[in-house]
Amino acid sequence: MNRTVTLEDLVYGEEDFRDHIPYEDAHGKRRWIYPRKPRGRFHKYRQIMALGLLGLFFTMPHIRWHGQPFFLINIFERKFVILGQVFWPQDTHLLILLLLIFFVTVILFTVAFGRIWCGWTCPQTVFMEMVFRKIEYWVEGDASAQRKLDRQPWNAEKIRKKSLKHALFIIISLLISHTVMMYLVGRDKVFELVTRSPAENWPGFLGLVTFTGIFYFVFSILREHACTFICPYGRLQGVLINPDTLVVAYDFVRGEPRGKLVKGEKAEGKGDCVDCGLCVQVCPTGIDIRNGTQLECVNCTACIDACDEVMDKVKKPKGLVRFASLAQIREGRSFRFTWRMAAYSGVLLVLVSVFFTLIFTRNKVETTILRATGQLYNETSDGKISNLYNVQVINKSFDSLRIRFEMEGLPGVLKSAGHGKEKVIPPQGMLQEVLIFEVEKSQIPQLKNKIQLKLITSQGILDKVSTTFLGPPSKIH
Numbered sequence: 269m270n271r272t273v274t275l276e277d278l279v280y281g282e283e284d285f286r287d288h289i290p291y292e293d294a295h296g297k298r299r300w301i302y303p304r305k306p307r308g309r310f311h312k313y314r315q316i317m318a319l320g321l322l323g324l325f326f327t328m329p330h331i332r333w334h335g336q337p338f339f340l341i342n343i344f345e346r347k348f349v350i351l352g353q354v355f356w357p358q359d360t361h362l363l364i365l366l367l368l369i370f371f372v373t374v375i376l377f378t379v380a381f382g383r384i385w386c387g388w389t390c391p392q393t394v395f396m397e398m399v400f401r402k403i404e405y406w407v408e409g410d411a412s413a414q415r416k417l418d419r420q421p422w423n424a425e426k427i428r429k430k431s432l433k434h435a436l437f438i439i440i441s442l443l444i445s446h447t448v449m450m451y452l453v454g455r456d457k458v459f460e461l462v463t464r465s466p467a468e469n470w471p472g473f474l475g476l477v478t479f480t481g482i483f484y485f486v487f488s489i490l491r492e493h494a495c496t497f498i499c500p501y502g503r504l505q506g507v508l509i510n511p512d513t514l515v516v517a518y519d520f521v522r523g524e525p526r527g528k529l530v531k532g533e534k535a536e537g538k539g540d541c542v543d544c545g546l547c548v549q550v551c552p553t554g555i556d557i558r559n560g561t562q563l564e565c566v567n568c569t570a571c572i573d574a575c576d577e578v579m580d581k582v583k584k585p586k587g588l589v590r591f592a593s594l595a596q597i598r599e600g601r602s603f604r605f606t607w608r609m610a611a612y613s614g615v616l617l618v619l620v621s622v623f624f625t626l627i628f629t630r631n632k633v634e635t636t637i638l639r640a641t642g643q644l645y646n647e648t649s650d651g652k653i654s655n656l657y658n659v660q661v662i663n664k665s666f667d668s669l670r671i672r673f674e675m676e677g678l679p680g681v682l683k684s685a686g687h688g689k690e691k692v693i694p695p696q697g698m699l700q701e702v703l704i705f706e707v708e709k710s711q712i713p714q715l716k717n718k719i720q721l722k723l724i725t726s727q728g729i730l731d732k733v734s735t736t737f738l739g740p741p742s743k744i745h
Contacts, residue, residue: 519597
């Protein structure tokens, strides 16, 4: 076999593919992609992965842990629940850490394995290829049947198939939008929304309609454009991947020079690629993997399964298209753990360690006390000086808390605008209270006095927060 072929000889001799994207024609108009129905071992693995992810997506809003949703991103009430743990605005640093962990994990996997996130776990790919595309194959048939149906004039068959397909698309989009809303406002509020008249909650109803329209548009019309035009991740791969990154790659050393396999003709001087074009026909973004790693490739492995099937038929070894790095193909060396992978792994380990340290050491409660705005102090009818405070206490534990407030720093009387001295905060709940602290004029040493609010339980002091008490100093009386 001729092993003197280089990637440059293969790719850069004909670079017309770099002058335009595969789903636009010479005039800049969209060319609809009709990928052939994929099949093979990698596709089966992706189906199993997709089933697990879809099951997780649709069931998580219904899972409760200690009375809380398992996962909730309630941006409207600024309340976030992750794995049953409630995060409030005071825990913003933890949410930032969690996002950093996610991004560094994606970057690490990109450096090591290319766009494996895109092809295997990204919601856009999972829903597009494993739900909407499957419906399309079931209703309209494989690529050739879809192409023929789109070209034929509108008749009973075309109306029936197109109507059924888009009706199913809308139903699935409705299901997705309702589930997404459950992640935003909670399952109970969504159930309440769908069982009542839209007139009772126009914002919620319009939100569901908007989400449904977006999902329907993305999966029925936008499709691969979402990955190449909108998502910035594809452009990041040009910075993150290197010759040691494992990607879906064509073995040009083994495959070139390519040529059609003619019966009875000797294959001397030819590579293993029979130039059948199936790797292009199954690609959901319409690229030719033989041109090397490209922006549009999402590592979906459809080309690997198609090529392996052809290699079986022509009695040649599988793996002409496979997960491999450029260094492996050029030099034949095995995968190695590079310094970049080690650096990202170290950063990820530090972030994870800091995150769990903060999680396990954070206080049971988070107390915020703010002086009432717009006033310095009030003087009561009996000559005392009072300050008004707004207090917010967040219970981060899974147990109810019975607390009472005390003030130290100045001798005075603490009054609550609510009823009763002892307050109960439900598990993972919040208490908002208005407190009034009164002090005799003669006991106020200066204009601005440091005091502390104590939260006390039957076990002792649970938390302390500092604030100030304003009043006329006693020396000026």
